[in-house]
Amino acid sequence: EIVLTQSPATLSLSPGERATLSCRASQSVSNYLAWYQQKPGQAPRLLIYDASNRATGIPARFSGSGSGTDFTLTISSLEPEDFALYYCQQRSNWPPLTFGGGTKVEIK
Amino acid sequence: EVQLVESGGDLVQPGGSLRLSCAASGFTFSTYSMNWVRQAPGKGLEWISYISSSSSAIKYADSVKGRFTISRDNAKNSLYLQMNSLRDEDTAVYYCASPLVGVTTVGTTFGYWGQGTLVTVSS
Numbered sequence: 001e002i003v004l005t006q007s008p009a010t011l012s013l014s015p016g017e018r019a020t021l022s023c024r025a026s027q028s029v030s031n032y033l034a035w036y037q038q039k040p041g042q043a044p045r046l047l048i049y050d051a052s053n054r055a056t057g058i059p060a061r062f063s064g065s066g067s068g069t070d071f072t073l074t075i076s077s078l079e080p081e082d083f084a085l086y087y088c089q090q091r092s093n094w095p096p097l098t099f100g101g102g103t104k105v106e107i108k
Numbered sequence: 109e110v111q112l113v114e115s116g117g118d119l120v121q122p123g124g125s126l127r128l129s130c131a132a133s134g135f136t137f138s139t140y141s142m143n144w145v146r147q148a149p150g151k152g153l154e155w156i157s158y159i160s161s162s163s164s165a166i167k168y169a170d171s172v173k174g175r176f177t178i179s180r181d182n183a184k185n186s187l188y189l190q191m192n193s194l195r196d197e198d199t200a201v202y203y204c205a206s207p208l209v210g211v212t213t214v215g216t217t218f219g220y221w222g223q224g225t226l227v228t229v230s231s
Contacts, residue, residue, distance in 0.1 A: 034217050036153075043203055043221035044153065055208055055219065087153055091216035095167040097143075097155040 002026055002090050004100035012108040019075040021103045023088035028068045032092040035064055035073045038085045038102075047086075048073060075105075083107050110134040110220045112204050117225030124194050124229070130187040130204030130222055138182035140207050141165075141215030144189050146200040147224075154200075157189065158215065172198075194229045201226050 003026040013019055023033065031051040036044040046055040048064035051071060061076045075082055088100040116128040130142070144157045157178040158167040166178055177190040187204050201224040208219025 036218070038153075043224055044218070045221070046208060046217065046219050049208060049212070049214075049217045049219075056211060089153075089155075089218070091214070094216060095155075095158070096169045097158070097216055099153040099155070102152050 001096055002029060002093050002098050004088050004090055004098055006086075006088060006100035006103045008103060009101070010104045010106060012106050013078055014108045015078050015080055017078050019073075019078055019082070019105055021073040021075075021086055021105075023066075023071040023073070023100050025069045025071075025090060025092075027093070029090040029092035031067045032090055033064075033066070033071050034089045034091070035062075036087045036089065037082075038087065044087065078105070110206065110209050112206060112220055112222035114202060114204055114222040114225035117202065117227045119228045119230065120194055121231050122195060122229055125190070125192045126194065126227060128189040128191065128202055128204075128225060128227070130189075132185045132187065132204075132206065135206070135209040137180075137185040140209060140213065142180060142187045143205045143215070143218060144178060144187075145203045145205050145218065145221075146198075147203070148197070148200040151200075159187070160215065191227070194227075196229050199227060199229045 005024045007022045035048040038044040052064045086103045111133045113131045141160045156169045159178045175193045179188045203224045204222045205218035206220045
């Protein structure tokens with residue numbers, strides 16, 4: 001099973017600041033990695049698929065990079081609605097499809 | 109507009125059974141694989157099952173294998189999850205999820221999600 005480790009667990013930032021979230025895989029997942037955003041009481045929303053492709057309707061301030069075992073989600077300038085939980089997910093070697101433990105982006 | 113609507117969640121005793129449904133609309137359901145993903149209260153996301161468009165390929169997480177059965181009815185645009193021998197640790201919100209319809213047919217990236225249905229296993 002591929003284990004995804006997200007860091008940091010919590011990121012405290014102010015609106016307008018840049019957010020950098022990390023996801024590390026226990027073995028190579030090539031570029032088969034996705035990022036999701038989840039707000040309290042809501043279902044997750046796909047942001048990025050295959051490491052760097054923005055999903056439909058996702059603002060350009062969200063970008064993804066990386067390959068192999070190290071991946072980054074960057075939010076270039078945080079908007080108030082971006083404070084949420086973020087998960088990475090791999091589809092390279094499955095079953096099982098696995099998620100990281102999440103990073104909470106909170107208002108400083 | 110893609111819509112996924114889950115139903116069937118309830119309070120059930122340990123050892124009991126439950127059947128979840130997911131009604132799909134806004135896309136050609138029969139051409140896309142589907143998944144179930146769950147989230148225990150206050151916890152992260154856990155994939156539990158996948159079914160291909162024709163039901164020819166079915167996969168499960170080890171945590172539910174032998175107890176849960178995924179199925180679909182393409183004529184009814186519906187996905188199902190039969191849950192047997194339920195345990196306390198199965199308590200979670202259960203989501204059905206589709207690929208990113210219209211962009212990719214890859215069934216293992218979750219492009220659209222339902223609102224979820226809560227299953228509580230408790231005596």
